[in-house]
Amino acid sequence: MKKYEKLAEEIAESIRTGVLRKGDKLPSVRQASASHAVNASTVFEAYYLLEARGLITVKERSGYYVSGGSSTLPELAAHPVAHPYLTPVDVSELVFDILGATRNRTVVPLGSAFPSPLLFPLKKLGRTMASIAQHMDPWSSVRDLSPGDENLRRQIAVRYMIDGFSVPTDDIVITNGALEALNLCLAAVSKPGDSILIECPTFYAALQAIERNGLNAIEIPSHPKTGVNLDAMAAALDQHKPAACWLMTNFQNPLGSLMPEDKKQALVALLQRYQVPLIEDDVYGELYFGQQRPKPAKAFDTEGLVMHCSSFSKCLAPGYRVGWVAAGRFAKTIERIKLTTTLAAPAPVQQTLAAYLAMGGYDRHLRALRHTLLMQQIRFIETIEQVFPAGTQLTRPAGGYFLWLKLPEGTDALSLHQHCLELGISIAPGPMFSAQRQFSEYIRLNYGHEWTSEIEQALHTLARLIPEHIR
């Protein structure tokens, strides 16, 4: 734990235990610096962190106070609960249009799905790949066929162990990114006409996969802080006979919700009762701002019913397209589908990541990455609170790099998106995250790019445009 994190934790503890109470003024940065024997920047970062967690607020020219909802914009309330609804999906056109726009480098990427590639240890990865490339065993092109490079799979198994649970190396299949892993899982457990439980709002790739495979989506409402509603899910499991459940337990895209551990445990127990497999998308799990990596639901899986999908694309090596699935009882089936569809992930990228992970330094990189993302989140939220119109609500996720905003009543996020694009700014409008194109007043913003005056300006422009798109 870094110094500022330690300090923040001490103060948070004081608030939890009631030593500090709502409205209390915190010591000034100078005072705290002296009394804790740390330098001022450490105090600043600790205060930032506490502010990001909503525990304290800053009042200009006055100082820091223990929070009681004095933030200018309210935290996003739970979405109105729609009844789980069985529906075919037709969202792809919209999604492709929006994604196409975010690939243009001249567009400010608030709507992008990717963090900035500049956040990653590209130099070190490059040197590692250079060395691997020049010393590759020629026969590794056969050896590294699916299920994949043995060293890499072992490194991944070790990381599960570090996170407090164990996954057999043999259950791990290397894939071309998490997206392939998720699609392989879906193929392994469903056939056309089946129904799939998803959360609402959901990552659009789940919608696209469901659409492409002729499946039906059952949308379960999801809370912006704690994730999918288990009562609604239990009802849907009872009523429909879903072939699988597909969701993100940690820092969900687009909500940023983090399912508490006991809820994950309850989720797995519920699915085991119905023997419905869980396709768990956990690509943001390493990007936590709290004390430790949140466990995935997989950690509570005693029957091999959870297929845990992740990748290195969001936390280490964008563009390498290396992901995996820890597939439990479905591992063999998934390996075979992989062998007959894309055969294998490329040997050089697999070996590069195996070597990088073996070398050490990954956790140091991750700490720096998390810190950067948290700082950027804080700056985004500060600016949004300053300039966005009243009636805006927003999430304050404890990880990842997405904010989910509800704009003032009656805002048309799709027309806002079009307007922004004309001005060289992309945003991700809410309807792309729903089979029924709900969330017409919502947008997702990406804070995974370096905070610059261009981005600050884009947020100002966005704020200015919103009122024009209220019906």
Place this chain on the structure above:
Amino acid sequence: MKKYEKLAEEIAESIRTGVLRKGDKLPSVRQASASHAVNASTVFEAYYLLEARGLITVKERSGYYVSGGSSTLPELAAHPVAHPYLTPVDVSELVFDILGATRNRTVVPLGSAFPSPLLFPLKKLGRTMASIAQHMDPWSSVRDLSPGDENLRRQIAVRYMIDGFSVPTDDIVITNGALEALNLCLAAVSKPGDSILIECPTFYAALQAIERNGLNAIEIPSHPKTGVNLDAMAAALDQHKPAACWLMTNFQNPLGSLMPEDKKQALVALLQRYQVPLIEDDVYGELYFGQQRPKPAKAFDTEGLVMHCSSFSKCLAPGYRVGWVAAGRFAKTIERIKLTTTLAAPAPVQQTLAAYLAMGGYDRHLRALRHTLLMQQIRFIETIEQVFPAGTQLTRPAGGYFLWLKLPEGTDALSLHQHCLELGISIAPGPMFSAQRQFSEYIRLNYGHEWTSEIEQALHTLARLIPEHIR
């Protein structure tokens, strides 16, 4: 053209024009060396080449003669024509068992689907990748998303031009090997319950894809020299309403057949008449032993109905998993399926191949590769003719690295395969290449591995075992 190729061409010309006639004795190596002012090894290689093409034969202790079928084993006759038969497919278990065996390094890989990785310019590729890896534009992870790296797609378009026809760069989608390309094509043009025309015997991956997607196979008989029977195909097009046709026009796996150009043209015309798309698998096209690269059917496509799939896995960079499809009118659909299933091929491997191709030297490598494969084919055939039992028939493909053998009447290739495996030798038994598990007397042998005493010994062992497996 190399010296030996030039000399071989001169002699072939003499045979064609009747200067040399059937049964004529050729000059001894020493005589020819003197009269053509080349060294003896050049003459040897020219004679080898002519022998491989079936134009001359060698009689031990006697010399070289213009051919008239004096080979000890007859060329494989056409397969008995079964009627095209609509059938669901269930071949995967068999194929996985067999492929699993060929991955064991201690097994002599006569049944392998891959050529030896030692045949490729791995050092130069490694240096290229090392340089790319250390100078990658961080933003290329976004830029190189599907349809793929612009430079690589342009290099591929240039190669089409060199081969005498043009394909727009925009029609090219980079994939994770040709296998993904083929699967994307199938997904783009079919839905469960549809029928697909395939050749018989066929590459098992086509069978597996058809099986996985709930499609039906219509098997069209294929000639060991000239490929699929167009009359049978016309009848099948008339009778069934197939969603697509999937076949290999150049050095088909397992037959090694090469469809003549006019036949390819007729094939495309036939499919255009019925507006049935062609999924053309052309991964062996660069491995020709003749004067020039055989054109794919794509060269005759005037309506964008042919999806031409290929890769660098068999001719340049095994393990890089970089393939592509030139998809004509289906390019946009395929790009989108790729974006929603595996997103993109890894940026480093795409850029490495683009840089390698731009550098020059690829054609030089290909010439050496073809020469090696031809020499290995000749050695394989020589040995097979010496030691295999009477009643064996075999192909003499003009490219690729597979021989297709019909063993004596009543041989059980599956039990032979099991027996061989126990002795550390893999072979590819015929039934894995047919939806109806035909070809029980056939095997495919891979001559794409360096000729060693181990391989020679394995052929001897195989020959010895055959009689034990005749029912």
